[in-house]
Amino acid sequence: MELSKPFHRKKIVVIFLACILIFSGLSARVAYLMVFRAAHYSELALDLHQRERKIKAKRGRILDRNGIVLADNQPVCTISVIHNQIRDPNAVIALLCSKLGMSEETVRKRVEKVSSIEKIKSNVDLETGEEIYRTGLDGIKVDEDYKRYYPYENLASKVIGFTGGDNQGILALESRYEEVLSGQEGLILEMTDARGVRLLDEGESRVEPVDGKDLYISLDANIQLYAQQLAEQVCLEKEAESVSILVLRPDNGEILAMADVPEYQLNDPFTLPEGQQEQLMTEKEKQEALNKMWRNACINDTYEPGSAFKVITAAAALENGVVREEDSFQCPGYIVVEGRKIRCAKVRGHGTENFVQGTMNSCNPVFVTVGLRMGADTFYQSMKQFGLLNRTGIDVPGEAGTIMHAQDQIGPVELATISFGQSFQITPIQLAATVSSLINGGTRITPHLGLYCEKTDGSERISVQKETEQKRILSEETSARLRSILFQVVENGGGKNGKVEGYQVGGKTATSETLPRGTGRYISSFLGFAPADDPKVLALCIIRNPQGVYYGGLVAAPVVRELFENILPYLDEIGYYEKNETINRN
Incomplete structure (x- = not known):
């Protein structure tokens, strides 16, 4: 049956309206994209034809408190290739192998890789980079860069740390203050065609990098150098495993020196010391050896402090009123606690x-008796009050925490051994x-190392230390009594080898046997401060496993004495603490 004309007319109208709707929708979409999304698609188009290369920011320097540069930058180059711009791949490969000392296989793999830009080698010296640039071979890019350089090589290596191939901080202060030191990278922007070939007539635009800020730290390079030399000397003389020397200001926690020998070479931090055969090590063994070499025993390791801890026991006992200076004790050479005989260093008593x-x-x-008088709860609360059960908060990563008995696990024997510095670690x-x-x-x-950071032009200075409320942990009266007692230890007691002519010195010796007992391995130490009545500087020397004589008063105290004999006049000379104020003398 033949369809009527009205039917065809309706069909045409429907199709026409559908076309109108589709056209209107497309028009609306085009208008939306052109008006409201224009910026977005313009950005996408720009990204498609724009290639960017990063410009490294100059890393901020690290300087000691007197402005001596401890970590600096050397200008170097980064060599890269742009695959779509290479016209003679074999010539490029031959040149890069020759100038960079790399294998043909490695270079060819990177040159032939299809990518927008491929890094061949970083930290290339400027002379080599200029030679490569002058050849004019297409597809090779030579970009400015910086490499970390440490002018004093191994000075305070475990405090400063080092950077990796990308100039990012890896250890110690370089890592802790990465945000301050790193700065912001810049960009080189180039226009290319659809094939990725640079459009020479378009030129290039640059976003300049923002240099990192310089970091000033509390170390004094002269004191650090002398402390490190002393530590190396005693380590060699006593054939010790390692030696640490800490020097800090007891009034505000600024660290003046932190030596932990053997130190390592900051400009070559991935090479093990002589005598360690790297070629015979597995990758895991080598990494473990490197970690050990980088480890800072002053911060990362704990030990039994031995008799140096008696300073803390004395402070707690005096503060809690369980002992007075004139209290009388009897020492027959030992004391028995719950059937266990604890000996004195002097066998005859x-x-x-x-x-x-x-x-x-x-x-x-004496100290066992005083500790038992206090009782476990009071002693534990004193350690908590003094801050011993928390980390110090030093601004270097990896600080270890105190290893202490739980309060409810401290019985009479544990309390007795804690009282004279054993059976726990700090x-x-x-x-x-x-x-x-x-x-x-x-x-x-x-305790801290960071002081402040500033722009390289000196236009802005910002403290890097958070202001914290000073917490009182001991009365001034007890502190004065403690200083007086520790002065007597050096003046007339077991610390007399730490005495410095012309200065009042207080301190305490220590000798502790390492675990397991009976192996003949000891840690000798001496902690001293001056002047005794108004401390301005404190030093701690720790000698690990010295051979021969190992008593702290005989091997560690003389080290601190020699340190003080040199640095106390130096501090006087430079007016270290206050202008025209000298360290108190006798």
Whole structure:
């Protein structure tokens, strides 16, 4: 049956309306894209034809408190290739192999890789980079860059740390203050055609990098150098495994020196010391050896402090009123606690002595008695109050925490051994910071290295230390009594080898046997401060496994004495603490 004309007319109308709707929708979409999304698609088009190359920012320097540069930058080059611009691949490969000392296989793989830009080698010296640039071969890019350089090589290596191939901080201060030092990278922007070939007539635009800020730290390069030399000397003489020397200001926690020998070469941090056969090591063994070489025992490792901890026991006992300087004690050479005989260093005993004499003699029975008088709860709360159970908060990554018995696990024997510095472990920085806080009038300090950062032109200076409320952990009276006792230890007691002519010095010796007991391995140490009545500088020397004589008073105290003999006049000379103020003398 033949369809009517009205039917065809309706069909045409429907199709026409559908076309109108489709056209209207497309028109609306085009209008939306052109008006409202124009910026977005313009950006996409620009990204398609724009190639960017990063410009490294100059890393901020690290300087000591006197402005001596400890970490600097050397200008170098980064060599890259752009695949679509290479006209003679074999010539490019031959040139790069010759100038960069790389294998043909490695270079060819990177040159032939289809990518917008491929890095061949970084940290290339300027002369080599200029030679490559002058050849004029298409597809090779020579970009400015910087490499970290340490002018004093191994000075304070475990404090400063180093950077990786991308100039990013890896260890210690370089890592901790990465945000301050790194700056912001710049960009070189080039226009290319659809094939990725640069349009020479379009030129290039640059977004200049923002240099990192310089970081000023509390180390004094002269004190650090001398401390490190002393540590190396005693390490060699005593055939010790390692030696650490810490020097800090007990009033505010600024670290003046932190030597932990053997140190490593900052300009070559991935090479192990002589005598270690790298070629015979697996990758895992080599990495473990490197980690050990980089490790800072002052911060990352704990140890039994031995008799140096008696300073803290004495402070807690005096503050809690369980002992007075004139209290009398009897030392027959040992003390028995729950059937366990704990010996004194003097086998024959010290006889009758008061508390000051007991401290001067470093008498174990005296401190065991004092510890038991306090009781576990009071002693534990004192350690908590002093800050011993927390980390110090030093601004270097990887600080270890105190290893201590749980409070409910401290029985009479544990309390007795804790009282004279055994059966628990702390870090050297924790011991130095806590004793500093006890002798400075009783205010807890936070040891730190960072002082402030500033722009390279000196236009802006910003402190890198957070302001914290000073917490009182000991009364001024007890702090003064403690200083007086520790002065007697050096003046007339077991620390007399730490005495410095012309200066009042307080301090405490220590000798502790390492775990497991009975192996004949000891840690010798001496902690000293000056002047005794108003401490301005504190030093801690730790000698690990010295051969021959190992008593702290005989091997560690002379090291601190020699250190003080040199740095105390130096601090006087430069007016270190206050203008025209000298360190108090006798």
